[in-house]
Amino acid sequence: MGVTIKDVAERAGVSISTVSLVINGKGGVSDELKEKIEEAVEELNYHPNAMARGLKSKKSKVLGLVVPDILNPFFPQVIKGIEDAAKCYGYTLILGNTDGKMEEEARYLHLFVEKCVEGIIFIPSGTFNKNIRLFREIKVPRVVIDRALDDIKVSTVMTDNILGAYLGTRHLLANGRRRIIFVSGPPNLQASKDRYAGYIKALDEFGIKEKIVEYGNFTFESGKMVTTDALEKKTKFDAIFAANDMMAFGAMVVLAEKKIAIPEEVEVIGYDNILFSSLSKPSLTTIGQPAYDMGYEAVKIVLREIFTKKRNSYVSKLLEPKLIIRESRPRRN
Numbered sequence: 088m089g090v091t092i093k094d095v096a097e098r099a100g101v102s103i104s105t106v107s108l109v110i111n112g113k114g115g116v117s118d119e120l121k122e123k124i125e126e127a128v129e130e131l132n133y134h135p136n137a138m139a140r141g142l143k144s145k146k147s148k149v150l151g152l153v154v155p156d157i158l159n160p161f162f163p164q165v166i167k168g169i170e171d172a173a174k175c176y177g178y179t180l181i182l183g184n185t186d187g188k189m190e191e192e193a194r195y196l197h198l199f200v201e202k203c204v205e206g207i208i209f210i211p212s213g214t215f216n217k218n219i220r221l222f223r224e225i226k227v228p229r230v231v232i233d234r235a236l237d238d239i240k241v242s243t244v245m246t247d248n249i250l251g252a253y254l255g256t257r258h259l260l261a262n263g264r265r266r267i268i269f270v271s272g273p274p275n276l277q278a279s280k281d282r283y284a285g286y287i288k289a290l291d292e293f294g295i296k297e298k299i300v301e302y303g304n305f306t307f308e309s310g311k312m313v314t315t316d317a318l319e320k321k322t323k324f325d326a327i328f329a330a331n332d333m334m335a336f337g338a339m340v341v342l343a344e345k346k347i348a349i350p351e352e353v354e355v356i357g358y359d360n361i362l363f364s365s366l367s368k369p370s371l372t373t374i375g376q377p378a379y380d381m382g383y384e385a386v387k388i389v390l391r392e393i394f395t396k397k398r399n400s401y402v403s404k405l406l407e408p409k410l411i412i413r414e415s416r417p418r419r420n
Contacts, residue, residue, distance in 0.1 A: 090133045098127035149179050150389065151199030153192060155212040157184040159305065159333065160361040161378055162210070165232060168382025169208060176390055178205070187212040196221055206389035208232060208382075228392035230385045230402075235277035242392075242402040244385045248278050251374040251408035252285025255328050255356045258372070258410055260293045264326035264354055268299045270313050270338065272330045282330045282358065299324060303334045310337020318345060325353060332357035332364045332373055339367065339415070355415045369414035377406050 092110070096103045101120055108116050109124045116124075127133075150173055154162050166182065173180050181204065183195030192212060199207055206228040222229065223239040230242040252269075259267050269286045272279040283300065290298060299322065303309030310329055314337065317324060329335035335357030339349060347353055349369055357364060360375035388402050 090131045094131055095127045095133050099123040147203045147205055149204045150206045151181050151204040152208045153183045153195050154210050155185050155187045161359045164378035165382040168379035169386050172383040172386035205393050208385050228389045230388045232381055232385050240401050242388045244381050244404045246376045246406050246408050248281035249285040252282035253289045254410045255374050256286045256289035259326045266324045267326040267328055268324045270329040270334050271302050272305045305331045307333045307337040310334030311341050314338040314341040328356045330358050332359045332361045335371055350415050360411050372413045372415045373411050375409045375411045
C-alpha cells in the first residue's frame, strides 16, 4: 500500500481535511500547521493521487492518444508535437499503440473513458471499422489526426494530401518520367484516396493516360513486395512514387538488389519526410508533412473545446505539404 493522505494527517497530528486544504493550496490553515503538514509530506514521500483528485474535480489534466503503429517513424514526430503542446498547458499524455488491431483500438478508447481523460486524440487504423461508431459516441472532446471520417462530425487535423501527391507526381513528370508506379496505402483510408487523386490530377494535366497503381500498407515490406512484383511481371516503369517513405525505402532496396540505378533508370519519391529519408543512399526526395505541427494543432483544438466547454463545434485544420528534393532524382546539368 502507498502512503495515503490519512498517513500524512496522522503524522502531522491534524485532520484529513486540513491536509487536503494545504495540498490543494487553500487558505484557512495557520503557518505552524502548514509547516507540520509539509514536513510530514516530505518525510513520508507522499504524492497525491492525481486521478482521484481528477474524479472529484472532473479535471484529470490527462489526454489520451491512440496511434496505429508506433514503429512507423512518421508517428513519433506527431507524438512529439502532441506531448510538447500538452506540457505547455500542464497536461499529461497517455499513449495507446494498437499495431493496427481494431480490438486494441476499442480497448484503449474504453480505457481512456474509464480513466476520465479530458480529451482523446485518435489516429484510427482505417476509415471503415467498427470502432468509428464507438468513437462517435464518446462524450469527451476529441480530434482525429491524418484521417477523414466521412460518417461522423469530429474535428480533424490533416495535411493536404491531394496537393502533396500532385506536387510529387508533377515533379516526376517535369523530369521526363512517363511510366510512374504509384504505390498507394490501404485503399480504405481517405489519405490513400486523396494521394491517389493528386497522382491522377498531375497525370491528367500532362496528358498521361496510363495509370500504374499498386497497393501497400505503409510498411517497408509492402514496398519491397510491390516493387518485386512489378519487376517479375516485367511492368515497364521509370519512376516510383510511394505514398509514404517506408514503402519508398522498400522499393529502393529491391531496385538496388536488381542493380537498377536510382535515379538514372528509376526515379523514386516518398511521402512524409521522416528522419531516415535524408540519411538513405541515395537520400530520398519526398513530400514533407508537418508532422510535429499536426500533433501540436490537435492538442490546441482539443484544449480549446475543454476550456470553452463548447461541444459540437468542429474544426478542420488543413496543413500544407512541401516537395523536398534530394538525391533520388536526376541531377540537373
